[in-house]
Amino acid sequence: MRQAGGGFQSADEHFSLGCTVISVQHSPMTAAPSRKPTIKQVAEAAGVSIKTVSRVLNNERYISATLRARVDEAMHNLAFKPSQAARALAGRRSHQIALICDNPSPYYVYEVQAGVRERCMESHVRMIAQPYDIGAGRVLEDLRDLVDQTNPDGLILTPPITDFTEVLSDLRARRLRFVCLSPAIRAPDCSAAFIDNVAAAREMVNHLTQFGHRRIGFIAGHPSYATSAQRHAGYAQGLAQAGIAYDPDIVIEGQYDFRSGVEGAARLLALGKRPTAIFASSDDIAAGALAMLHQSGVAVPQDMSVTGFDDTALAEVVWPALTTIRQPTRAMAYAAADLLLSEGVGVEHRQIEHRLIIRASAASPLHPIR
Amino acid sequence: MRQAGGGFQSADEHFSLGCTVISVQHSPMTAAPSRKPTIKQVAEAAGVSIKTVSRVLNNERYISATLRARVDEAMHNLAFKPSQAARALAGRRSHQIALICDNPSPYYVYEVQAGVRERCMESHVRMIAQPYDIGAGRVLEDLRDLVDQTNPDGLILTPPITDFTEVLSDLRARRLRFVCLSPAIRAPDCSAAFIDNVAAAREMVNHLTQFGHRRIGFIAGHPSYATSAQRHAGYAQGLAQAGIAYDPDIVIEGQYDFRSGVEGAARLLALGKRPTAIFASSDDIAAGALAMLHQSGVAVPQDMSVTGFDDTALAEVVWPALTTIRQPTRAMAYAAADLLLSEGVGVEHRQIEHRLIIRASAASPLHPIR
DNA sequence: TTGTAGGCGTTATCAC
């Protein structure tokens, strides 16, 4: 067993007051196999063949109601649970899907996981969540291992993996179903759930300019995320529509995390000619920017307005002062899962209506300029 | 396919400006089986028996170095990946462990998942993350399904599931290995990783009283979490040691989330006789409290000090003004995973040294009172 | 509508 807490002990700038331990107890298991009921036993209990039980398990047609009832009862009585391993080995399906997730925002990951898992539960499919640190590299390798070893029935990809062409073509070569969440490009042969980020960002800037803002700072997400570039483009379009020149000095490259907001806002505040509003390209960033403004004694929104995308309902909950575009990640996760799980083949380019809303709480609306 | 975005369209207090759609494309898969290499093929390629390949795969003893090398090479050439399903079905192990996680803080969930996953990768074990909404009920049922269907080699539990006695005894009855992260009670027959929360909280209060604080507000976590009660107890002890009376008016019951911090701080501010410091029982709470203070124009730490537990390194990153107890969830996750994955049997009550640190950044130390 | 035989890819058991 290795030392825990590596990297946590160097605290140069801190002073240590307390000292205690993580203590772990270990109770060895006295091995003893526990037998679980099998299909065979269910079949015997119900007085039918194994295949018949398999039929009701898989909800196949051509079974008399009486037999089905008998089998159901037997399954219930024995508390029978089919073995995933055996089903996966023998059958064509594994009843598992994989969720491949890399994102600097825990809130985002959480929302996606929760949404996908919910749908999976309903479909009696198991979700294998695979949180990634893209930084560690070898995504392709890991993904191949995952696929080869667990044989998922399908995958859901989130940015930026949605845009790794080698990954996509690899998946396609293996004839695997997969759905992309907010991909950069809409490949015609790739299922996806997404919104028009460019338009959304443009609308937000329009909203700001209508309130008189003409100097609007922008804090972008990480360049490897397509949505960041899209929101950036929308920002530029919005400015253009209002006849405002694009000023690179007030456009800051961030990373879709809280810290980016803090640092971005600090840089904007340090400028000689401060913007009157900050448009953050995610709610984490917006939250960070707000924190920095507060710390610097800048009143929001009187001195400076902050707006952003509310990807994870974070802003909605905790930052009432924030005017946001509600881009519900949860709903996107539902859509992606439904798409993957739906058996309807040939559902080409279905559209799910969804209102993208710019909101400002009545308690603290945008502050008009001048 | 169902409507996405349910619940996102009612926005009474908001005004809608933009409107767009989530659009989904669907590309049906032209089914085609892809054959992956099996042990048999590896055996033929290496000119050995199937069993021999299995031996090197499982790292068994009693193999000549030459054969092992031959097999390794063959496996590499064929890019062989063993089938999880087959291994699980035939063998005694499934090479999977389950992480059962319910927590209101996405940051916490993320830390635990990342930590456990890291260790699992190293041990070539797959982590099945099972995020839970405790609210949904039927935990026991779900857990049983999970165990019966996936046959994990072990489980890691996080609060509050660590304290559901029915779950624990069920797991024990099934002869399953499991490790508890921060359990309420140290059952002697249960592996666990934890710290002394009472002592830590006491230290923090001592720290505050040494700076002259005598009226210290406390915002607790959700009552179903044992750590909350422990930190609460430590708070009380710390007061007692300084000869300060415990005042229930400034102790607020929260839920271990950001919102609790916001609301808790608001209530403390509304008091006629405000506390000079707030001790939050988690970093999410502390962050929320800080946000509220900032919004209310209260200067931190000049007007009011805020301290808390830094469970997730959230405070460390984003709230430099915060004095915290560093209780690294990541390290605890490592410890739990190591414990579960270690094959050493009979490692009774091993202790991992770990310094629990109270820190205050030099930039903004606690503000002395008077 | 129901049942029978065979096999999925690996590990366990027991000989050699």
Added chain:
DNA sequence: GTGATAACGCCTACAA
């Protein structure tokens, strides 16, 4: 040290 052979629990294909 190494190799045959029988499981593991379920699904597919085909026959009845």
